[in-house]
Each structure stands twice: as structure tokens, then as C-alpha cells.
Amino acid sequence: MNAYERFPWRALYDAGIEPNPRQDYTNGLDMFAAALARAPHESALLYFDGRLDWQALDAWSDRIACLLLDEGVQRGDRVALYLQNVPQFVMALLGIWKAGAVMVPVNPMNRARELRLLLDDSQTRVLICDAALEGEVVREVMASIEAEGKAAPRVLTTRARALQTRDDPRVFGAQREPSGAGEDARDLLQAAQAVQPGRKPPPVALAASDAAMLVYTSGTSGRPKGAICTHGNFAFNSQTYRDFCGLREGGPILGVAPLFHITGLVGHIGAAWIARAPLILTYRFDPAATLDAIEEHRAEFTIGAITVFIALLHHADATREQLATLTKIYSGGAPIAPSVVEAFSTKFGHVIHGAYGLTETNSPAHMVPLARTAPVDPRSGALAMGVPVPGAEAAIVDDDGHMLAPGETGEIVCRGPMVVPGYWNNVAATVDALRGETVKAVVSLRAGEVADAAELIAFCKARMAAYKYPRVVEFRDELPKTATGKILRRDLR
Template structure:
């Protein structure tokens, strides 16, 4: 019994079969947007501070982008790297790349020279779209040594006049020998590129993994993948054009690409962007734009709870809230609901599953496993079968821990130019996730941790997430990350890094005793280090690998 669908456990509890199977309505993400642009017309599709871009304007600007890069020598099938924060130009460039028959490649704006070079070389990109400051500080140092022929630069100050929040200190920067995006769009405005030869199996994105176990790999996300999971978000949560999508996840990440951009392109719900995530500005934006839906890492919601002078009424409209990318401590879900009155629903997926493979149905509260304290990540979404397997690849019974192996229409086609990695991680199109978890007798799935993060203390297995959940139960703890560190006696021992809430205090000894009273002797941390802030990725995931080096 390894799939909630195979064994009809979930169907027995929630008997509407339509909740478990959907058909893709469009062959490509570009067709999906075209239908929305026709339907929405002059209605807003992107809202950015005090300005809005309509669906019609977005269609025209992405046409102009495609015409511009084609005129500069771009060929169908080539790659465009987009190196930017959450700004409208990201969406324009992505759509324009598809209209030119190309593949969009999103680059983390936190990348420095070495990391950006890796992505440019691996993808073989011929066009780079970069924010002006990122070009000046990083890309200008490396781009001449790559295959890039055209560099397009842009400013986060375009398409708004508020100049507030993260934009208050922004300035326009001259970038010699590059194409200014605003000028290019104006020059080619009104031109329509030839219809590209795309189909469901065409690659829409190269979405790079974090590279925690080696060099980053470009997951080949197809148009079918994008359309399917855009519909998954829409139907699973009940989203439509009356919603407003709050863009708190980075657009370069699969959550932003699908849970924000693709959802807006499918439903016609306006996507609200803010450049960089800032808690105070986010609260103001939610209230000002009346955002109704978002999906982001749990660290985003922790930051909102701890923002200065936060008012519960700021989140009054934000009733459809999902979180993924990292385990959610039950105590944080309770604290958020007590503060704002809204429940945070779990959702789970990876880069290779084009965002969700599991989710908690909207309006349903996820169970919490009494033995481990883990909040369920939900059940497999539509058309998706997930197995729990042991080291030999054999199915394990409910309640037994193993690796999650996922098959479904959202699973990526493989890794760009890496056939061996594809054969190893996606054999036969089935994803070996590297995540360890289990399914309970009612069909709910739980994630224990990543395989590589397991701590072996005197032969006993310790999963960092369980220790972190216990630490979050302490009222002073804002964030917690647990790693294994070398120990002469135990081989490895448990060390915790903790940041505390504003105005709160806690000593390492107090936190150790807190865990000791609630966990088996081999699990509780022997060391606790208090930090101002725990290092995180741009998506809000705690950087355990950085902490292991401290």
C-alpha cells in the first residue's frame, strides 16, 4: 500500500473522483497565455507597486521582446538566461523567449560570478537578460567568456513610480555595450514574430537545482509540465480570475515560475510583484492590492509574524495560503493562525516535479503525526502516483520510512545534457526524490528529511527536522536549523543553530534542556549556537551545508 490513489484510501475519505484526475487543456504554456490574454484583454495581469500591466500590454511587450531578439540573430531552440528579481520584465522576457521558439533559463539573482558562469556555460545561452546592478557587479565580469551574443539590461525602477520599500535606494545604472530593454520594447512594439513551432514536449524552462550534492543540473521542464501544474494549483485550491496572486516566492525558482507566473497566465488572476521580499512592504502590498493567494517558504510567514507593528487586518484578504520547500513546524502553523486567523496549508514538490506533487486540499487541515510531530505534506495531486521504497527499491508498508519515488505528468523530462544523471535520478521518467518519508494508513504523506541530512549519532538515526520542530515549540525561537557535526565519541553529534524572536531571550543551556525533556537521549542537541540570522537560500530554505562549515 504505497499510493493513496492506488488503494483508494483517499477516494474513500473524499469520494469526488474529479478531485484526482485532470486533463491538460492546452498543449503549451504559450497557448495557455494566449487564451487568457484574449479573455482578460485590458484587465491587469501584473501589478507592480503603483502601476499595472494589462494582459493585452503583456502580450504586446512579449511580442516586441521576441521580435527584438530574433532580429539580433536568436534562433529557435536557443536559451535565454533571465537574471533578475521579481520584476515585470522577468515575465515579459519569459513569454518573449517562448514566442521566439526558445527556452527560458532562470538564474538566481544571488549568484555570483562563478555560479552565473556555470549556468551560462551549461545552458549554452546566447541571450542574457539582466538587471542593471547585477550586470555591473557580476555578469559584466564573465559574459565575454561565454556563448552569449546579446545582453539586455533593465532596471527595477521601470513600470512604477512609487520608489518605495526595496526600491527606495535603487538607481538607474549605465551599462555600456548592452541593449536597454525598455528601448528595445519601444523599437519593436507592434511587431508580431512568426508563430513558434512548439508542442507539449518542447522544453519551456531549464530550472537549475541548488547543486547541494554537486554542480547544478538543469531540469528540463516541458510545456506539458507547466500547463499541468498550473491547472493543478488552480483546481486544487479553487483559483480563478477574481483572485490576486502575491508573488513572495522568487520567480527564478520553480515555485515562482509555476505557483505565481503560470497560475496568473492560466487564470487571469493579477500577479503582484515587489522586486525583493521585504516583510513591511509585503504587508502593505497585501492590504493595498487585496491579495488573496500565495505560496512561499515558511520563513516568509515567520518574517511576516515578526515584522514590526504588524496588524492582523493587513492579511484580511489573504485567505488561500500555501507553504512548501521546507517542513512546517505545527507550532508555527498554530502561531500564524492565532495571529492572523488563516491556516497555512502544506504543499510539497521539487524542481523536478514542476512544483507540487503533493498538497493538502484547500479547506482541509493536515494531520500531525503524534509520534514524530511532523505535519503531513498532504496527498498526491492529480494523476500522480507516489511510492515509498527501501534501499533496494522495494515498496514498504504504511508507516515505514523510505524514499519517495514520484510518477506523473509534472515530472521533468530529464537533466539538460546530463544523460547519466537523468538515468540515475529519473529512470524511466520516474523521479527518485532523495526525500525520506512515509505514508500513514489514511493515505497522508509525511516528509522526514533529505537522505543526505540524516545524522548518525552512535549508530542511531537522527532526522534534523524532528529536532527543529521541538525547538520551534520554545516561545523564544524564531528560526532553527539542526546539523550533524563530528564527535570523537559518538561519531556525529547533534548541533542546533537558533535565532530568537525580537525582544525574547534564551540561553543555549535552556534550549538544550527544552529538547532533552521532550526527546530521546540520542536526539537532543549537545550544542546550541545562538545567531542573529540563520543563513538561507533565496527561496528561504535554511542552508544546513553552510552551518556544517561553522
């Protein structure tokens, strides 16, 4: 029995949205190819006064794929993007996948220590970065890698203004272009233009189970972990946005979430590709520039942090007319105050719908149906975050994994085609986070010591996070060891 049969959630959905939908595509390249075939000369990317149609995006990404192959990138290699919301991000992502490689998004706010950690952990082969960041951060990191006698990633730079001519001081501010790039750095677009005209990368077959991206968690609860987001994950939840949010084919999508974040990757790029919709980018969020972009390009859908919509709500020049077309609005990542939803609806006439998900669920696991208004919990005043999206099964469980009754407090667990298979180079974290295994302690007591399983479990439970303490304890006279005295963990597993 799945979650839809267990609880009366199905009644909340509009007719036509099935709880277990078919998956239309197995990878992002097929989604893009379908959009290209349907409308090669329609807009794919809108960036201030710059525009790329699907055919131009295809040609640029072909050149970037060939460039990466010439740099020695092989299937499965990692290529990192250290960029703001610029067209080059989308062009490079597509080129990386055409080369058979895996994309690693990096927050452009990360400094040297954070960048070095991600590059080392992912074993990145090529880094594509904002030209300003090359001088401010990247050069220092590359020097530190080489000082240790290691091979540093190849660096390609690109300028934020490269594909548009109208500077917007509200957005770019005092951003300075670098005085000069490092010796190993080259301009991405110049290098791509040098690729032989008409050259295309060899066709690459991408399975749903192949890694598409390593998206690192924020690290707020420890060292960042690289969630292995597969092509199947990406395609499935792109479809979730299209079907659950009722995206119109060709309906412009406003990209306010950072593209390095899982919401921007799936809820903007993936949703735009599967809906053959132009994606509107504005470098980074600025309320005035965003309002202009919504009005100019007639944006219909977006998803972003609630702080985005609070900023629009309180902007002195914001009018109902500017947001007239933006009828499908979702927000996730933080609790939403009912008062904000009410004020936004009063001023602009549109309802902000809640969404909940994780990097590990490739963006949404729960969303409020578009035609519904989320209820408010009378006890806490909290706004409901939604119901499981089609294909997801979810439940609330206690510390022992037992399902709880409605109204009880516990942990959300979720499974479905959107859930990642694990973390990059981190078996322990994979076992901790993905259900199907539980924590077991194998204990060998010192001579003369006495303890029972319940005592040890209670001791650990009082000192460890809920997902870490053992549920099962096995006592052995001796633990299996190697000749040098190391414990053979594989034998214990």
C-alpha cells in the same frame, strides 16, 4: 493499480477534484492567450503603483520576441533571465516563448562563478539582466568568456524601477543604478520600443513535449543540473494549482516566491495565467511592503517559503485586517512547525497548508487539500506535507525500490505529467534520478582475483548514495573497448 486505489487518499479530497484530471492546455502560450481573450483590459501585473493589463503584456512580449529574433535567437535557443521579481521577468518569459526559445532562470544572488557555470552549461544565446548586476557581475563573466576566445551571450539590461514611479526604500534600499553599461549591453525596454510598431513575431507551435525552461537545481548535492521543464509540465501543474487550491478566476495572486525558482514560475506565473488573475510583484520579499501589497490589491492566494509567513507573523504592524482576503496560503521547500501554523491561524484567521515538490516535478507533487487541516505525526511532531496531487502517483520505497508499508521510512518516488523528462546535457544524472532503469555494474576481474555479486553490491552500498550503488552485477571476461582502449559504454547499455 494507481496510488489512489492503493491507499485511502482519495477520501481526503473534496468532491469534484478528480485524481486523474484532463489537461486543459499543452503550453503556456495557450494559457496566456486564453486569459488575453477573456479580459484584455484587466490587470495582468501589479507592481507598486505600476500596472500592466493583458493587452499591454501581450504587446510588450511581442516586441521582446521580435527583438530576440533580430538578435539571432532561433527555435530551441536558450535565453537567460537574471532578474528579481519585476514585470520585465514575466514580459521576457512570454517573449522568449513567442520566439520559440527556452528560458533559463538565474538566481540574482548568484555571483560570477555560478553565473558562468549556468551560461556555459545551457549555452545561453542572450542574457537579460538587472542593470545593477550588469556592472557588478555580468561584465566580468562576459570578459572571461571572450578571453577564452568564445562567443559571449548578447546582454540586455533592465532597471528594477523601470515600470513604476513610487520608490519604496524598504524594498530597494540603497540599490544603486549602474554608472554605465558595457559596450555590448542595451536596455531591454528601449530596444523593444524601437521594434516597428504593430510588428508581431511569426506564430510558433509549441508541443507539450517541447522544452520551456531549463531550471537548475540548487547544487547542494553536487554540480547544478538543468531540469528540462516542458511546456506540458508547466501547463499541467499550473492547472494543479488552479484546481486543487480552488483559485478563483481573476482572484489576485501574491508573488512572494522568487520567479527564478520553480515555485514562482509555476505557482505564480503559471497559476496567474491559467486563472486569468493579476500577479502582484514587489521586487523581492519585504514584510512591510508585502503587507501593504496584500491589503492594497486584495491578494487571495500565495505560496512561499515558511520563512515568509514567520516574518509576517512577527511583524510589529501586521494586522488581521491586512490579510483578510488572503484565504488560500501554501508553503513548501522546508518543514513547517505545527506551532507556526497555530500561531498564524490565531493571529490572522487563516491556515497555512503544506506542499511538497521538486524542480523535477515542476513544483507540487503533494499538497494538503484546502478544506483539510494536516495531521501531526505523534512520534516526530512533524506536520504532514499533503497527499499526491491529481495526476501524481507516489509511493515510499526502500533502497531496492520495493514499496514500503505505512509508517516505514524510505524514499519518496513520484510519477505523472508534472515530472520532467530529464536533465540538460546530462544523461548520467537523468538515468540516476528518473525511474524505469536501474544501476547495473559490468565487471571484468583481474587475473587471479575472485569476487561475487553480493560482495560487490555490499561494498558499493556502504560507500555510495542509495541511487548510485548497483542492484545487478554481471561478470565478463573482457569489457568491450575501442581500438584505443576506451570502454564502449553504449555496447554495455
